[in-house]
Amino acid sequence: xxxxPSIYNAFNICPRQAxxxxxxxxxxxxxxxxxxxxxxxxxxxxxxxxxxxxxxxxAKIDYVKKRDGEFFVAEVKKSSATMQSGIVQLKYYLxxxxxxxxxxxxxxxxxxxxxxxxxxxxxxxxxxxxxKIKTLQDILKREExxxxxxxxxxxxxxxxxxxFA
Ligand code: SF4
Numbered sequence: 765x766x767x768x769p770s771i772y773n774a775f776n777i778c779p780r781q782a783x784x785x786x787x788x789x790x791x792x793x794x795x796x797x798x799x800x801x802x803x804x805x806x807x808x809x810x811x812x813x814x815x816x817x818x819x820x821x822x823a824k825i826d827y828v829k830k831r832d833g834e835f836f837v838a839e840v841k842k843s844s845a846t847m848q849s850g851i852v853q854l855k856y857y858l859x860x861x862x863x864x865x866x867x868x869x870x871x872x873x874x875x876x877x878x879x880x881x882x883x884x885x886x887x888x889x890x891x892x893x894x895x896k897i898k899t900l901q902d903i904l905k906r907e908e909x910x911x912x913x914x915x916x917x918x919x920x921x922x923x924x925x926x927x928f929a
Pocket of ligand 1: 777778919927
């Protein structure tokens with residue numbers, strides 16, 4: 765079973781968030797942080813921007829380009845503070861593409877800081893992701909979501925009201 769990137773990414777923050785997303789309890793689509801992400805994409809990359817979708821998953825990749833014969837998928841971030849999550853996210857995209865026989869590298873772009881970083885998927889990354897997927901699948905099969913556990917990301921989470929109201 766393939767896991768949608770949005771659920772995989774949520775799992776890296778909070779297992780409960782992943783479970784809620786898998787049941788489509790995505791309460792707040794107007795969440796400001798999502799809007800800022802869209803704005804950055806449109807504002808800085810409108811001429812080059814393309815979107816690709818991974819079949820079956822409807823996973824949107826921010827930006828795609830070819831350079832010196834190599835295929836890059838890019839993730840646009842607001843600041844270096846989200847660099848680590850961007851790396852995790854991109855490696856998952858690369859993993860999904862690799863499963864489809866598409867060799868690609870990742871590119872993290874932080875327009876506001878004029879930064880860019882290349883990411884590659886190693887054999888170790890693939891094993892790590894596979895293990896993570898197994899754990900995530902076990903959680904998603906449960907009837908009830910994992911317990912609420914307050915973390916610093918809660919205040920920016922679209923499920924905040926649902927968890928703490
Ligand atoms: S509000 Fe906190 S506990 Fe609830 S889903 Fe979001 S991150 Fe997880």
